[in-house]
Amino acid sequence: xxxxxxxxxxxxxxxxxxxxxxxxxxxxxxxxxxxxxxxxxxxxxxxxxxxxxxxxxxxxxxxxxxxxxxxxxxxxxxxxxxxxxxxxxxxxxxxxxxxxxxxxxxxxxxxxxxxxxxxxxxxxxxxxxxxxxxxxxxxxxxxxxxxxxxxxxxxxxxxxxxxxxxxxxxxxxxxxxxxxxxxxxxxxxxxxxxxxxxxxxxxxxxxxxxxxxxxxxxxxxxxxxxxxxxxxxxxxxxxxxxxxxxxxxxxxxxxxxxxxxxxxxxxxxxxxxxxxxxxxxxxxxxxxxxxxxxxxxxxxxxxxxxxxxxxxxxxxxxxxxxxxxxxxxxxxxxxxxxxxxxxxxxxxxxxxxxxxxxxxxxxxxxxxxxxxxxxxxxxxxxxxxxxxxxxxxxxxxxxxxxxxxxxxxxxxxxxxxxxxxxxxxxxxxxxxxxxxxxxxxxxxxxxxxxxxxxxxxxxxxxxxxxxxxxxxxxxxxxx
Amino acid sequence: xxxxxxxxxxxxxxxxxxxxxxxxxxxxxxxxxxxxxxxxxxxxxxxxxxxxxxxxxxxxxxxxxxxxxxxxxxxxxxxxxxxxxxxxxxxxxxxxxxxxxxxxxxxxxxxxxxxxxxxxxxxxxxxxxxxxxxxxxxxxxxxxxxxxxxxxxxxxxxxxxxxxxxxxxxxxxxxxxxxxxxxxxxxxxxxxxxxxxxxxxxxxxxxxxxxxxxxxxxxxxxxxxxxxxxxxxxxxxxxxxxxxxxxxxxxxxxxxxxxxxxxxxxxxxxxxxxxxxxxxxxxxxxxxxxxxxxxxxxxxxxxxxxxxxxxxxxxxxxxxxxxxxxxxxxxxxxxxxxxxxxxxxxxxxxxxxxxxxxxxxxxxxxxxxxxxxxxxxxxxxxxxxxxxxxxxxxxxxxxxxxxxxx
Numbered sequence: 001x002x003x004x005x006x007x008x009x010x011x012x013x014x015x016x017x018x019x020x021x022x023x024x025x026x027x028x029x030x031x032x033x034x035x036x037x038x039x040x041x042x043x044x045x046x047x048x049x050x051x052x053x054x055x056x057x058x059x060x061x062x063x064x065x066x067x068x069x070x071x072x073x074x075x076x077x078x079x080x081x082x083x084x085x086x087x088x089x090x091x092x093x094x095x096x097x098x099x100x101x102x103x104x105x106x107x108x109x110x111x112x113x114x115x116x117x118x119x120x121x122x123x124x125x126x127x128x129x130x131x132x133x134x135x136x137x138x139x140x141x142x143x144x145x146x147x148x149x150x151x152x153x154x155x156x157x158x159x160x161x162x163x164x165x166x167x168x169x170x171x172x173x174x175x176x177x178x179x180x181x182x183x184x185x186x187x188x189x190x191x192x193x194x195x196x197x198x199x200x201x202x203x204x205x206x207x208x209x210x211x212x213x214x215x216x217x218x219x220x221x222x223x224x225x226x227x228x229x230x231x232x233x234x235x236x237x238x239x240x241x242x243x244x245x246x247x248x249x250x251x252x253x254x255x256x257x258x259x260x261x262x263x264x265x266x267x268x269x270x271x272x273x274x275x276x277x278x279x280x281x282x283x284x285x286x287x288x289x290x291x292x293x294x295x296x297x298x299x300x301x302x303x304x305x306x307x308x309x310x311x312x313x314x315x316x317x318x319x320x321x322x323x324x325x326x327x328x329x330x331x332x333x334x335x336x337x338x339x340x341x342x343x344x345x346x347x348x349x350x351x352x353x354x355x356x357x358x359x360x361x362x363x364x365x366x367x368x369x370x371x372x373x374x375x376x377x378x379x380x381x382x383x384x385x386x387x388x389x390x391x392x393x394x395x396x397x398x399x400x401x402x403x404x405x406x407x408x409x410x411x412x413x414x415x416x417x418x419x420x421x422x423x424x425x426x427x428x429x430x431x432x433x434x435x436x437x438x439x440x441x442x443x444x445x446x447x448x449x450x451x452x453x454x455x456x457x458x459x460x461x462x463x464x465x466x467x468x469x470x471x472x473x474x475x476x477x478x479x
Numbered sequence: 480x481x482x483x484x485x486x487x488x489x490x491x492x493x494x495x496x497x498x499x500x501x502x503x504x505x506x507x508x509x510x511x512x513x514x515x516x517x518x519x520x521x522x523x524x525x526x527x528x529x530x531x532x533x534x535x536x537x538x539x540x541x542x543x544x545x546x547x548x549x550x551x552x553x554x555x556x557x558x559x560x561x562x563x564x565x566x567x568x569x570x571x572x573x574x575x576x577x578x579x580x581x582x583x584x585x586x587x588x589x590x591x592x593x594x595x596x597x598x599x600x601x602x603x604x605x606x607x608x609x610x611x612x613x614x615x616x617x618x619x620x621x622x623x624x625x626x627x628x629x630x631x632x633x634x635x636x637x638x639x640x641x642x643x644x645x646x647x648x649x650x651x652x653x654x655x656x657x658x659x660x661x662x663x664x665x666x667x668x669x670x671x672x673x674x675x676x677x678x679x680x681x682x683x684x685x686x687x688x689x690x691x692x693x694x695x696x697x698x699x700x701x702x703x704x705x706x707x708x709x710x711x712x713x714x715x716x717x718x719x720x721x722x723x724x725x726x727x728x729x730x731x732x733x734x735x736x737x738x739x740x741x742x743x744x745x746x747x748x749x750x751x752x753x754x755x756x757x758x759x760x761x762x763x764x765x766x767x768x769x770x771x772x773x774x775x776x777x778x779x780x781x782x783x784x785x786x787x788x789x790x791x792x793x794x795x796x797x798x799x800x801x802x803x804x805x806x807x808x809x810x811x812x813x814x815x816x817x818x819x820x821x822x823x824x825x826x827x828x829x830x831x832x833x834x835x836x837x838x839x840x841x842x843x844x845x846x847x848x849x850x851x852x853x854x855x856x857x858x859x860x861x862x863x864x865x866x867x868x869x870x871x872x873x874x875x876x877x878x879x880x881x882x883x884x885x
Contacts, residue, residue, distance in 0.1 A: 109680075110777050154629045165627065167636070168604050183859050188590055188640060189775035189805060190835050190857040191882040193866050194603065197636030201629045221686040241546055247657035247710075287686050289716020290709065297710070346625040348547040378627045379547075415623030416630040426630070433630055438619035441870065442632050448869035449862075460631070 009048055012069035012093070016051055019061045024052045035076065035094045036087075039141065040341065043084025043424050047074075047094040054099060056174060056182050056210035062095055063208065064180035067452055074456045075208040077118060077149030080141040082342065083423030085152065085203040090457045095208060097148050103127055104211060111216040112171055117148025117209050121155075124214065133216040136163035139419065140330070148209045154201030156419040158326070159283075161377040162251040163217065165419070167200035174211035175199065178450035182210065198445070203421050204456045206449040220285040224295040227322040229276040229308040233257050233372070236278040237352040239305035240376045243282070244349070248298055252283040253377030254326050257356070259386075260371045263332035264325055273309045280376070281326050329373040330384075337369065337386035343402045347414035349379040358408045359383045366401040380418035381409070407432070422460045430462045485528045487513075491536035493553075493610065493618055493649040499532060500647070500875060501616030509878035512643035514585030515555060518752055520642055521773075521839045522880035523849040529878045534584055534647065540564060541650060542624075548655050549607060549624055554584030554648035571658045573690075574602035577742070577749035584648035590640035594748035597803050598690025598708060601639075605654040609635035613646035614871030624652035637866065644877040644885050645870045661714045664691075664706030664741045666734040667725045672789065672798075675701050676782035678728050679802045683778075685724065687717055693748055696789075696798040704744060706736075751799050752839060755810030770811040770823055770841040776834035778802035784833055792826055794818065820844060831855075849884045856883035 005013075005027065017025045026032065027049040036046040048071075053059045066073040072092030079086060088094050101118035108131040115124060121142040124135040138157035139145055145155070151173060156165040163169075171187045173196065185195045199206060230236040233255065240253050256264075256279040264270045272279065280302070284294055299310050313319035333340050347355050356372060359381070363370035369386040383405055385398050406416055406429060416426045416433055431439065442461055447453070488510075490496040503510045509529040513519075516533060537555035544550065545568040552561065559579040565571050573595045575586055585591075586602055593602070607624045611634060619634065638645050669675045675694040682692060682705065689705040696702070703725070707717045718735060725733050736744055747754050755771055774781065781802055789796050792811070800807035811826075813819035820842050827845075830836050831854055838845065838852045846852050857863075860883050867874075867885050877885070 107777075109779065154633075156627055160627075164600070164604060165629075167633070168600065177862070181861070183862060185859045185862065186857050188601070188603075190859075191640070191837060191853045192857055192859065192863045193641050193645065194590075194636050194639045195859060195862055195866070197603070197633045197639070198866070200633065202632055206632075218686070244548065245546065245657060247660060249656075287688055287713065287717060287720075289720060290711075290713025293710055293712040346623070346627050348544060348549065348625060350544065350546040375627075379625055380627050410622065413623065414625050415628040418625075418627035419629055422630050430631060433622050435620040437615075437617040438621050438631070438634075440615075440617075441613060441619045441634055444869040445632055445634075445866065448865045 005048060008069040009071055009092070012065050012071045013049055015065045015069070016062060019065070020051065020053060020058055024054070026050045035079070035096070038079050038081040038084060038086055040082040040084070043087050043089070045087045045089045047088035048091050050094045050096050052096050052099050056176060059095065059097070059176045059208055059210050060180045060182050062093070063176050063178065066093060066454055067178070067180060070452070070454070072454045072457050075148065075152070075204040077146030078120070078141070078144045080145040081149060081153065081423065082344065082420040083417070083425040085421050085423030085456070085459055086149070087424065089424060092454075097208070098146060100210065108133065111218070112213055113216060114211055114213045115147055116211055117146060117151070119147050121145050121147060121150055128216055129219070132219045134219050135214055136160065136169055136217050137166050147212050147214070151200055151209050151212055152202065152204045153419065153421040156375070156378075156380070158252045158254050158375060161253055161375065162249050167197055169215045170196045170200055170212065171215050172196070172213035173199060173209050175207040175209050177207045178452065178455040201421070203423060203460050205446055205460055207455065220287070222288045222291045223283060223285040223319065224291060225313040225319040225322050226282045226295070226298060226302070227311045227325065228280040228282065228302045229273045230278045230280060230306060231275055231308060232277040233356050234353040235306040236280045237356070237376065239280060239302050239307070240352070241349055242301050242305055243298060244377060246297070246301055248284070248294060248301070250282050250284040250298065250377065252281065253375070254281040255279070255372070255374055255376035256281070256325065256329055257372040259369065260329050260332065260373045263336045263371065264328065267332035267335040268328060270325055276308060279325060281322060326373070333371055333384055333386060338388045339390065340384040340386045341398045341402060343381070343383045343385070343405050344417050344420035345406050345409035345414055346378065346380045346418040347409050347412045349377070351412045351414070352376065352379060355381065355408065355412055359405055362401050362404045362408070366397040368397060368401055375418070378418065379414070424459055427460055428462045430460070485530050487531040487533055489533045489536045493537065493612070496534070496537060496647060496649055497612050497616050497618050500612050500614070503530060504614060504616055504873050504875050507873070510875050511877060511880070512588070512647050514582040514588070515557065515580060517581040518585065518589065520589050521837050521852050522642065523852045524847050525878040525880050527878050532647065534582060537649065545570065548657070549626070549652065550655060551624055551650055551652040552583060554609075554651050555582045557581070558583060558586065565655055566658070569658050570655050572605070572653060572655050573599035574605060577746040583651055587639050587648060587651065588641055588643050592751070592801070592804070592806060594745045595690045597692055597801065598688070603636055603639040606635055606639070607652040607654055609638070609648050609652065610650040611635070611638060611646045612649055614873055614875045618649060626654050642877065642881050644867065644881045646876060659708035661711045662706065662708045662741055663714050663718060664704060664736045664744055665718065665721055665725065666702055666704045666736060666744070667729045668731045669701045669703055669728055670730050672696055672701055672786040673782070674728055675703050676786070676802060678703055678725065680778065680782070682721070682724060683803050687721055691745070691748060692801065692803050694798065694800040694802060696796070698795045704748070706741065706745065748799065751808040755797050755799065755808055756840065767842045768813045768819055770819060771839040772809040772811070772830070773837045773839060774807040774809065774830060774834040775805055777805050780833050781805065781807050784830065788826060788829055792822060794822055849879070849882055853882035
């Protein structure tokens with residue numbers, strides 16, 4: 001049921017209508033309903049209003065108005081997040097930054113680009129590709145997700161094994177601080193602290209990014225893509241460790257398990273060798289000189305570890321065909337189950353076979369099917385828990401299984417999230433990863449940046465409530 | 480305690496380190512973290528009479544998982560020991576592969592620029608986590624030393640380049656790499672500095688992937704050096720592809736460096752502070768007659784700025800520029816301190832119009848204040864103060880020696 005707007009909110013929105021224009025401020029039920037969820041449907045919360053600033057100056061006006069009237073606010077890009085980080089759980093205002101979508105400056109020679117936060121990830125690469133450049137982080141949602149959201153979550157993607165995640169490609173940002181100041185935050189060319197590292201992955205709790213300066217990479221001269229079939233995920237995992245341990249550094253090492261292989265076969269008629277229990281998609285890139293040798297070495301290591309077949313793409317068309325298996329994996333899962341919920345945990349790479357056994361065991365105990373398609377080179381798991389109905393019982397089982405999977409990741413020396421973030425979903429589990437002093441350091445940093453506590457409240461840091469309690473409050477799980 | 484001889488503390492465990500910091504905070508005793516004391520680092524004169532916190536006692540390895548290519552060590556670990564440990568498994572940490580005596584914590588806190596930053600990034604890019612002691616004197620610990628981790632604020636990286644003003648690294652977790660199958664480099668002499676920057680720009684626009692690309696200059700000599708790592712076939716192919724790009728500009732032969740000669744070149748480039756300092760070590764009264772500056776600016780600005788600035792300077796200069804990184808190191812020598820004191824201020828003013836300049840060394844009168852050493856506070860200085868306030872509210876660390884008096 002919609003809440004009655006508080007006098008403070010009304011006053012805040014009135015002020016913003018005056019400053020930004022009425023068209024930039026929405027609080028009608030239809031408009032705000034669009035902002036009730038993110039890419040996962042576990043964390044639904046309807047905001048009280050949505051505002052659409054067009055410039056850093058307007059973002060600063062929004063923040064100041066919210067602070068003046070005591071209204072919480074949360075920045076949001078494309079809403080593709082999976083941990084509830086951009087949801088207005090404490091009510092208040094969603095600051096939608098997706099209309100700030102201009103490329104501000106591009107310097108091909110220095111390989112840098114400055115963009116507004118609402119520019120979509122893929123559009124950065126599209127913009128610079130004619131100059132033989134690209135932007136490396138490539139989350140699965142890259143056609144939709146925005147650079148502002150990428151900075152907030154320190155996003156990765158399949159190709160970050162070699163080139164790193166967002167924090168490795170940030171040269172500077174402009175932020176509106178929780179005090180409403182516009183600040184240009186520098187990188188390592190200026191003396192000072194590594195604020196870019198602090199802001200990347202801070203999930204919008206320390207300020208709102210209003211521009212980002214990104215490092216671009218030169219499109220590599222040659223690429224080789226291999227799709228390798230293995231009898232089991234264990235074989236494939238061993239091959240992954242052997243490839244990386246041998247000094248070869250592919251740019252992507254993606255693993256698909258038998259559930260995904262079956263789903264791809266059923267959904268799209270993709271054909272794989274008989275007995276294939278796992279697929280490994282390997283991509284390597286670099287100068288043409290030595291590329292042939294490198295691809296041969298990778299192939300040899302794959303075969304030493306029991307590959308059933310190795311398919312090396314002969315050209316770009318075949319390469320796209322091989323990537324089809326990876327890129328259509330989630331779509332294929334949609335054909336065998338009505339819904340799935342993706343978890344995001346990381347473990348040391350050598351523990352992958354053991355962890356995958358745990359994942360299967362946990363899913364079975366909760367009477368759920370599970371499919372695994374993930375960044376094997378990074379040890380970054382994405383178990384997809386599959387289910388068909390959205391009853392409270394099923395949702396509870398999905399949530400419980402997800403929590404157990406994460407707990408096991410921590411036991412094996414891993415972490416809570418490799419790329420989806422903590423948001424609201426994992427905030428209570430933070431106390432298992434960090435000791436009290438470390439959490440106090442986080443709290444002090446946050447309080448120093450945001451003394452009023454209105455900037456994306458309730459995210460990242462634990463409140464002391466049980467995880468299950470938080471998640472069970474959600475309505476349904478992603479489909 | 481004699482006010483003129485500040486104490487040196489040498490903790491031998493993380494708990495002892497934390498206790499030192501707690502004592503310091505309780506007694507309002509400022510502290511300067513010295514690491515292993517190999518490179519004092521740029522710093523303005525300290526306020527008060529700070530104690531010296533030596534971390535060479537925090538030595539040793541906590542965990543090494545060769546199969547996962549990761550390890551966790553104490554922050555005082557000697558870089559040469561790190562390298563030796565990794566070499567046993569045919570692995571390395573490329574951000575510090577040629578640097579011997581310093582500590583890992585010091586490398587990170589100073590954001591040291593190694594020889595191979597172009598190829599492998601800064602040490603910061605491979606930092607998986609850390610336990611740190613901040614101003615409260617408590618140890619902040621985290622788990623999960625894995626290559627991808629977005630849980631919580633990245634305080635381990637926040638301290639990179641903090642020059643000991645936010646706290647001390649106690650333990651550090653790193654991602655390490657298999658050693659490349661082969662390494663080799665090229666050295667070519669060029670007519671002048673402008674040509675060297677032009678050739679460097681052209682090389683960068685090709686498909687070559689050098690792990691370093693430096694313009695080196697000293698009186699009467701300008702050279703370009705570049706190196707490659709990787710599979711034998713790849714290194715060989717790149718050496719071959721680079722050669723025709725250099726030939727038209729070379730004033731002499733193009734030298735291929737392998738094995739020990741390649742290694743010693745890399746060691747030289749890995750430590751510009753030591754190398755450019757040593758270039759003048761024979762000079763009398765070195766402290767007052769030597770300056771070492773570090774410039775940061777885009778490649779095009781360096782190419783524009785440096786040749787005329789160095790021509791105009793009537794003093795001998797040694798230069799190690801890394802245009803692709805937007806970085807240049809200048810060692811300047813004068814026969815007597817007076818001429819350096821006369822010439823340096825104008826040079827600094829000219830350079831600081833277009834570049835960030837840090838003064839690592841200079842006659843004392845020219846490196847006393849934070850502004851002299853670090854330049855004007857940056858645009859985000861208020862946020863730096865916010866961070867300082869959050870992590871070291873009582874100002875235990877560094878005693879006003881960092882930018883803006885942090």
